[in-house]
Amino acid sequence: MLFLVVDDLRTQLGCYGHKETLSPNLDRLAGRGTLFERAYCQVPVCGPSRLTVLTGVRVSPYVWDSKKMKAPFVSLPAWFKSHGYRCVSLGKVFHHKMDRAGDWSEPPWRSAHIYGKGGWAKYNTNGLWQDPESGRFINPRTGRGPYFEHADVPDEAYQDGKLAKRAVAELERLARGGKPFFLACGFWRPHLPLNAPEKYWKLYDSKKIRIADNRFRPKGAPPRLKGSREIDSYALVKGRKKSIPFHVQARHAYYACVSYVDAQVGKVLDALRRLGLEKDTVVVLWGDHGWHLGEHNFWGKHNTLENALHAPLLLAGPGVPGGVRSKALVELVDIYPTLCDLAGLPLPGHLEGTSLVPHLRGPGRPWKEAVFAKWTGGARAVGTKRFLYTEWIRKGKRVAEMLYDHELDPEENVNVAGRPEYAKVVKRMRSLLAAGWKGAVPAKGR
Numbered sequence: 001m002l003f004l005v006v007d008d009l010r011t012q013l014g015c016y017g018h019k020e021t022l023s024p025n026l027d028r029l030a031g032r033g034t035l036f037e038r039a040y041c042q043v044p045v046c047g048p049s050r051l052t053v054l055t056g057v058r059v060s061p062y063v064w065d066s067k068k069m070k071a072p073f074v075s076l077p078a079w080f081k082s083h084g085y086r087c088v089s090l091g092k093v094f095h096h097k098m099d100r101a102g103d104w105s106e107p108p109w110r111s112a113h114i115y116g117k118g119g120w121a122k123y124n125t126n127g128l129w130q131d132p133e134s135g136r137f138i139n140p141r142t143g144r145g146p147y148f149e150h151a152d153v154p155d156e157a158y159q160d161g162k163l164a165k166r167a168v169a170e171l172e173r174l175a176r177g178g179k180p181f182f183l184a185c186g187f188w189r190p191h192l193p194l195n196a197p198e199k200y201w202k203l204y205d206s207k208k209i210r211i212a213d214n215r216f217r218p219k220g221a222p223p224r225l226k227g228s229r230e231i232d233s234y235a236l237v238k239g240r241k242k243s244i245p246f247h248v249q250a251r252h253a254y255y256a257c258v259s260y261v262d263a264q265v266g267k268v269l270d271a272l273r274r275l276g277l278e279k280d281t282v283v284v285l286w287g288d289h290g291w292h293l294g295e296h297n298f299w300g301k302h303n304t305l306e307n308a309l310h311a312p313l314l315l316a317g318p319g320v321p322g323g324v325r326s327k328a329l330v331e332l333v334d335i336y337p338t339l340c341d342l343a344g345l346p347l348p349g350h351l352e353g354t355s356l357v358p359h360l361r362g363p364g365r366p367w368k369e370a371v372f373a374k375w376t377g378g379a380r381a382v383g384t385k386r387f388l389y390t391e392w393i394r395k396g397k398r399v400a401e402m403l404y405d406h407e408l409d410p411e412e413n414v415n416v417a418g419r420p421e422y423a424k425v426v427k428r429m430r431s432l433l434a435a436g437w438k439g440a441v442p443a444k445g446r
């Protein structure tokens, strides 16, 4: 098992139709496997989204640490470990320090520990920023540097280059070991800050970057719908977020990070092939949630719009059809049972996702009717093939709602929840939410 997670990667990839972004290695992986066009996270933020995938349980948006989970579970690596796999964790897999070290076969490896408080010097101890110029622009509130940079340094100067190098060495070691392995690699970009080597920045021409054309709030959206403020904790952001130069620059930086990560993933995939492991290794690559690139003048994740919930999901290897694009509604919580199924392991009883293997074998069969997500402030979302609906529940009462019709309004520019012609749809979406995920799973049987 090669388990690749890319932090804050939305479906901004060539293989998802975004040809303006260069991602040849992920495109190649998609070409030899199955690409899920409609995969959704269960919580649009790193910690709980990862916890959902790694435990198979739909956790609350407030739970970042598995020690705070009440229901019993066995984590994905612990399950594979108990079935004879050598389980190795590199980079950001669980959320940083909230790892479950004992669930792996050996201590997790990190190229850096971050988020030290105490100003720029402390924050940049691990060389998150490589350009000396960046040290001139510090956000006084947080001690963090600019939201992006493109230093003329080799890939290994930044964390993901270090990670790729380590991952290749691990693969060589695991190949020699001759035992089944579960190697997890957590790439950190395109999470903020959007720092990548100069050569990836140079792949793009600022003049040709197309920015979002819907740089306004969705019409009729409740005030409870908010954009992320995470980017505000970096420098070179204040007062600029709505400006056209910022839209161009932030996209440029995000695209450069995507191409940087793509190249690092490529090194790992090349090693897999070189070592003769490709035909026996299932590869899964996923992003932990979506990201707004200036749509609605939002930057980042942290809400229940399509751009924050929609995530990339690629599967390849034994048991996975090649060159397939699936339009089925799937959820990241499905990854755990799918990997078990592909490996021929039994499924632990606590799982709240559905193995995708029956769908891979019989793509014509009916699949999930809906996908589910939660966010803070009492937001609960449900998406179907055509609609995405959110309700906010406070003290047991529905206090706001929004509905987007993706057939007529794929950019989500108009909230139609209050319109009489959508009354029936709203009623249906409410009842899907009331029934919950158990009401939307496909019928059993293969």
Ligand SMILES: [Ca+2]
Binding pocket: 007, 008, 045, 046, 047, 191, 288, 289
């Ligand atoms: Ca993330």
